[in-house]
Amino acid sequence: MxxxxxxxxxxxxxxxxxxxxxxxxxxxxxxxxxxxxxxxxxxxxxxxxxxxxxxxxxxxxxxxxxxxxxxxxxxxxxxxxxxxxxxxxxxxxxxxxxxxxxxxxxxxxxxxxxxxxxxxxxxxxxxxxxxxxxxxxxxxxxxxxxxxxxxxxxxxxxxxxxxxxxxxxxxxxxxxxxxxxxxxxxxxxxxxxxxxxxxxxxxxxxxxxxxxxxxxxxxxxxxxxxxxxxxxxxxxxxxxxxVVIHAARSQQFRWNKGAAENFQKNYSYVLKQKDVKWVTKIHAFFHLLNSSLFAVVLALALLSVPILLIKANSAAYHVLFYIIAFFGLSTLVFILVYAFTYRKIEGKKASVWKFAGLFFSFFSIAMGMSVNNTKAVIEGHFGKKSGFVRTPKFNSVENKKIHIKTKRNLSWENGIEFILMVYFAFGIYSAFQLNEFGLLPFHLMLFFGFSFVWYKSVFKMS
Known part of the structure; x- marks a missing residue:
């Protein structure tokens, strides 16, 4: 791209x-x-x-x-x-x-x-x-x-x-x-x-x-x-x-579930189309599949704490971890493409420090939404139907300070997000106890992301 x-x-x-x-x-x-x-x-x-x-x-x-x-x-x-x-x-x-x-x-x-x-x-x-x-x-x-x-x-x-x-x-x-x-x-x-x-x-x-x-x-x-x-x-x-977290969650859920549903509905037609170039088929296949990334992100996040403990206590696996670390370069590509986008949008106003703060916040909160979005992806791939929930709008342009009078519908996802917040706090603690800091930035972002999503969902909303 x-x-x-x-x-x-x-x-x-x-x-x-x-x-x-x-x-x-x-x-x-x-x-x-x-x-x-x-x-x-x-x-x-x-x-x-x-x-x-x-x-x-x-x-x-x-x-x-x-x-x-x-x-x-x-x-x-x-x-x-x-x-x-x-x-x-x-x-x-x-x-x-x-x-x-x-x-x-x-x-x-x-x-x-x-x-x-x-x-x-x-x-x-x-x-x-x-x-x-x-x-x-x-x-x-x-x-x-x-x-x-x-x-x-x-x-x-x-x-x-x-x-x-x-x-x-x-x-x-x-x-x-x-x-x-x-x-x-x-x-x-x-x-x-x-x-x-x-x-x-x-x-x-x-x-x-x-x-x-x-x-x-x-x-x-x-x-x-x-x-x-x-x-x-x-x-x-x-x-x-x-402007409120429950609106963002419902919008993300609909977009990600809908993408998974469309993968199941349309990917075979794309691959079978004879007059579509193979490179276009590859792009289309992964375009339809892109929301499934959240399931991969959640799986990697859950595995990261056991990997930290194994790496610190099993010298025999060190070479394997060095090989795995090579794939961390994908994060650098991720940063690079967002940097180009940021520069295109901001022009002369572009700031390295502002970009760094935005990217850290975005990456963290996107991972914090992975429970919500993984549920959407799984439902989409397995054909569970649900209604079209519109994204609430509050005209925040005219109403600068919005007082939300919406009932909080707490769910089991909020409970899992709290558990994961504690889980990644333990990962941060373990890094200092084991003097092993390779996954510390990842765990800091995960802790911040799940804390933000959980707190906004349960207490503040906007």
Missing amino acids: LFNFLKWKKSKKVKSPKFDFTKPDEIPVVSIQLPIYNEKQVARRLITQICQLNYPKDKLEIQVLDDSTDASAQKNKALVEAFQQKGIDIIYLHRKNRVGFKAGALKEGLAVAKGEFIAIFDADFLPKQDWLYKTVPYFKDEKIGVVQTRWGHLNKDYSLLTKIQAFALDFHFVLEQVGRNFRNHFINFNGTAGIWRKKCILDAGNWQGDTLTEDLDLSYRAQLKNWKFKYLLDVITPAELP
């Missing part, structure tokens, strides 16, 4: 064919879908923002796909009716059930959509007014099925939790998406802040709700049908990051 990204930076950018929007007959009809569910804090902000997008009124339709079961439904409907009175082509579609969850809502809206192209925004996104003018023109190339933009972060500096989420997402949206797209490997539509060709959706089999990441699923089915994806690194669509 790093090599691909660096080659992309040095390459002469090929100009893509684009619609000429100075010619009215080249401006296509676009439908914007807004799938929402009990989004009382942000729904009004989203609908208002979308109604202010620059695009010819006679070429734009807005669909509010509202599955809400709370009082926000009536407020959303009233807001839509108010914009209708202003001459905006906006409709309100309310389902009495959540069959297929988000995928079901998108599919139902698609059946009556007027547009040749379908833009999708989740409730916490705020596209800039010229967003359609920066994305729609690329569909001049009839092979393009999707145009995806990069996520921005409205509340990046709200807390340590939001900072590390932004840090992780930036890696995906800079290094991974660019690296894959540049070499024509499979990438994924990110569920929002992108636009589809309606024909592409239908050709790929339409939205399907049998996985928790319907966006990844449809992305792969579309690319297996030889549709191309266009990724726009420099078009940024701002969004709000989860």
Whole structure:
């Protein structure tokens, strides 16, 4: 990915064919879908923002796909009716059930959509007014099925939790998406802040709700049908990051379980596809499998304390440990690729010390989430179904200090996280007792990560 990204930076950018929007007959009809569910804090902000997008009124339709079961439904409907009175082509579609969850809502809206192209925004996104003018023109190339933009972060500096989420997402949206797209490997539509060709959706089999990441699923089915994806690194669509730990946990659970479900659903089709290059198949295989890394991380973490004790007391195994240590170089690669991403995002503001602090925090808390995410991965691979749990949004941009009145649903995962916090404290203690410090940085990060996740989950939440 790093090599691909660096080659992309040095390459002469090929100009893509684009619609000429100075010619009215080249401006296509676009439908914007807004799938929402009990989004009382942000729904009004989203609908208002979308109604202010620059695009010819006679070429734009807005669909509010509202599955809400709370009082926000009536407020959303009233807001839509108010914009209708202003001459905006906006409709309100309310389902009495959540069959297929988000995928079901998108599919139902698609059946009556007027547009040749379908833009999708989740409730916490705020596209800039010229967003359609920066994305729609690329569909001049009839092979393009999707145009995806990069996520921005409205509340990046709200807390340590939001900072590390932004840090992780930036890696995906800079290094991974660019690296894959540049070499024509499979990438994924990110569920929002992108636009589809309606024909592409239908050709790929339409939205399907049998996985928790319907966006990844449809992305792969579309690319297996030889549709191309266009990724726009420099078009940024701002969004709000989860500000409470239970929201981040549920989002991580859904993403990681959905990825595992998609591996089981789609990997065999990828490997059997005759007109896909073998290197693309390798990238796609591990792309689908990437959430399973958390199970490996948790296993390595659990084994690290016994390994520390064995290494200190069994001289016969020292050579083996030196060989194993060689693979620690993978951590240096990990640091390097995140450093490139950080530098790309921050530019002249990039600081070595700030990066070191962010990376330590991110790496630690990611490992601290490994119990939550490993459970998700196992359920995904073994076919255990669960409902689509939306990520709560609190409009932290306007509400600088949020007082959360959410009931804490403590789980057995929290108990395991506490046990592991104590377990890795013992690992740190053992390092000093045995005068064996090779695994000390690893155990310090594990202790910090599990302490942070456990404390935030049980006591503070945000």
